[in-house]
Amino acid sequence: MRTTTKLALAAPAACAMIFAGASGAHADDGTYTMKLTDTMGNNSGSHSTATVHVMGDQLKVHITGSGFTPNSPHAQHFHGSFSENKNFTCPTSAADTNGDGQVSTEEGLPMYGDIMISLTTKGDTSPKSGLAVDRMPVADAQGNLSYDRTITLPAGAGAKLKNLHIVQHGLDANGNDKYDLDALGESTFAKSLGVSGIPQEATNPATCGTVSGASVGAEPTGGVDTGDGTTQGVEDVGILGLGALTLAGAGGAWAYRRRLGRQS
Amino acid sequence: MGITSGRGRLRTVSATAAVLALSGTGLVAYGLSKQDTATPPSPGRSTAAAESPSGAASSPPPARKGAAYAVPQGDVLDRSQPTRVRIPSLKVDTDVIDLGLQPNRRMEVPQNGKQAGWFTGSPTPGQLGPSIVAAHVTWQSKRGVFFELGAMKPGQRIEVDRQDGTTAAFQVDQVGQYPKASFPTEKVYGTVDRAELRLITCGGVYDGDSGHHLDNIVVFAHLVPSTAPHAHHTG
Structure with missing residues (x-):
């Protein structure tokens, strides 16, 4: 099976001429995917997907979700710890220790940990902004929520980020498309922080999730130039191994036809 | 429930199990089946929901379920080049x-x-x-x-x-x-x-x-x- 074109003889080693240089990548850089769901069984009807891109101390967060209380702000945070190696998780309905049918923020905290970053739309992102509902993303009239922000992380936090959980808060327990005190009463969590009159609906967790997938962060463009085409007569073992193959590229089809012509 | 011992009683036990599955325990089983396996349910919670004493007993309240907790499949290793x-x-x-x-x-x-x-x-x-x-x-x-x-x-x-x-x-x-x-x-x-x-x-x-x-x-x-x-x- 001699399959190589004669052209290879004259060709320079052009499939691989670039010297390796510094890539500038940090060890903990990465692009992670988080699926945020109502693990609590809080009947929020909400779910989101978060893409988290870590580049050094820069954190790019993109969240899209649906099924949220419409026209209402949804507080959202990274929960967990930047110092402890505790295994945080998302609560199940078993975390509803007072048995009122809802896992509240306080009931969930031991599972997913304290607020580390407040995912506000502008300004401060520290835990202090945890209840800054005036700077939290607002779901549209259809209950869709989207969020994009780049945040500068505290030193060393990039390495810990993939162990954290995102929790989105705010749900509509009595189905009237808004947060109201009639549904679940007053937020005990907000009250414990000195804020009165906030409905429990506004602070109860609607979704929770952690990193469940990852991709190549800085994707290379196109294919990989791994072969300089200089092994006369032997380089098509790959084709033989694969058997029938798709030559989708026009150039590929052209070259293949030429090869067949020469062989026959 | 010791329903597996005694080969001779198997048929009777099976019938009993079937009846049980249609009654009270069925509710728990249903609740469990609706739970996602990634987050093992608390049987206590499911039972409590099924036995909700809220007067309106015409239809049992739906078993409470949480959505799946998405985590990576299989083992993953720490970073090492x-x-x-x-x-x-x-x-x-x-x-x-x-x-x-x-x-x-x-x-x-x-x-x-x-x-x-x-x-x-x-x-x-x-x-x-x-x-x-x-x-x-x-x-x-x-x-x-x-x-x-x-x-x-x-x-x-x-x-x-x-x-x-x-x-x-x-x-x-x-x-x-x-x-x-x-x-x-x-x-x-x-x-x-x-x-x-x-x-x-x-x-x-x-x-x-x-x-x-x-x-x-x-x-x-x-x-x-x-x-x-x-x-x-x-x-």
Whole structure:
């Protein structure tokens, strides 16, 4: 099976001429995917997907979700710890220790940990902004929520980020498309922080999730130039191994036809 | 419930079990069945929901369920850079260097035909996500280290030694050949929910005009327990 074109003889080693240089990548850089769901069984009807891109101390967060209380702000945070190696998780309905049918923020905290970053739309992102509902993303009239922000992380936090959980808060327990005190009463969590009159609906967790997938962060463009085409007569073992193959590229089809012509 | 002891009573017990399944215990079973297995339910909660004393007993309240907690599939390893890659079926055993991105955002490739390179913008082999390792199919009139990559078959094994002294073992899922002009970027580099490995080399017809092979060969593999060479284990 001699399959190589004669052209290879004259060709320079052009499939691989670039010297390796510094890539500038940090060890903990990465692009992670988080699926945020109502693990609590809080009947929020909400779910989101978060893409988290870590580049050094820069954190790019993109969240899209649906099924949220419409026209209402949804507080959202990274929960967990930047110092402890505790295994945080998302609560199940078993975390509803007072048995009122809802896992509240306080009931969930031991599972997913304290607020580390407040995912506000502008300004401060520290835990202090945890209840800054005036700077939290607002779901549209259809209950869709989207969020994009780049945040500068505290030193060393990039390495810990993939162990954290995102929790989105705010749900509509009595189905009237808004947060109201009639549904679940007053937020005990907000009250414990000195804020009165906030409905429990506004602070109860609607979704929770952690990193469940990852991709190549800085994707290379196109294919990989791994072969300089200089092994006369032997380089098509790959084709033989694969058997029938798709030559989708026009150039590929052209070259293949030429090869067949020469062989026959 | 001791419903499995006593062979002779089996039929009676089965009937009893069937009746039970239609009554009270059925509610718990239903509740459990509606729970996602990723987050083991609390039987206590399900029972409490089923026995809700809220007067309106005309229809039982639906069992409360939480949505699935999405986590990576299978084991993932901590970050540690690869030092060596072995492919027993191809008799490949070579060291691994770092590869970055060129200014034109194409991936760098090794400057010799013998080494493999790990793309530093990808997870290390064994970490969550697709780890990218590339090597040449040909180099200066000789076979490159990944010359026979296109002949790999699903189920075959790849081992990657890592700086921390561990070896990450992978099992091949798929071998693909793609024109570079329509390289499946998302399939190769995109999000996966387990630790995976991609071995990439050139393939297909060599185009003398451009000085390139027209295709890339990509081996897709996923992390398996390194103590189970044939992916079988007892128990």
